[in-house]
Amino acid sequence: MTILSFDLGTKCGWAFKEESKRAKFGTEDLACKKWDGAGMRFVKFTKLLHDLLAKHKPDVVVFEGVRRHRGTDAAHIYGGLMATLQSVCESNNIPYTAYGVTEIKKFWTGKGSADKDAMIAKANDLGYDPKDDNSADALAILFYGLDQLSV
Numbered sequence: 001m002t003i004l005s006f007d008l009g010t011k012c013g014w015a016f017k018e019e020s021k022r023a024k025f026g027t028e029d030l031a032c033k034k035w036d037g038a039g040m041r042f043v044k045f046t047k048l049l050h051d052l053l054a055k056h057k058p059d060v061v062v063f064e065g066v067r068r069h070r071g072t073d074a075a076h077i078y079g080g081l082m083a084t085l086q087s088v089c090e091s092n093n094i095p096y097t098a099y100g101v102t103e104i105k106k107f108w109t110g111k112g113s114a115d116k117d118a119m120i121a122k123a124n125d126l127g128y129d130p131k132d133d134n135s136a137d138a139l140a141i142l143f144y145g146l147d148q149l150s151v
Helices: 040-056 072-091 101-109 116-125 133-149
Strands: 003-007 011-017 024-029 060-065 096-100
Touching (some): 040 072, 060 072, 060 101, 072 096
Parallel strands (some): 060 096
Antiparallel strands (some): 003 011
């Protein structure tokens, strides 16, 4: 099974793994530039998503299903990114699913309330060197998805 995962946000973490290969991962900055319209982050995410889908042809897309945000802007951004992901996946007949934050963190670190440093440390323990917590989270989501979807 080939899986593509996302940690949705302005700093969008992504990870990808084909069955027998090592995971690839990264973080894409979707922040709007000074003169960009507010919708530009969704245009950037749509391009990233189409590029990753075309390059890797995943069987499924998984992402972190956040149920509570610290601020209204973060909630709106997350909702827009989630809607974009779902729409693009539906248009391409690619199944997708979300996993809860606590269950991902508990799977990855053994602690459902793990902080950013713990998420990065676990990625490092597995031989990955994420540049930030967004990539580390995307790796955690990826490996949790692999665990949940493997039968």
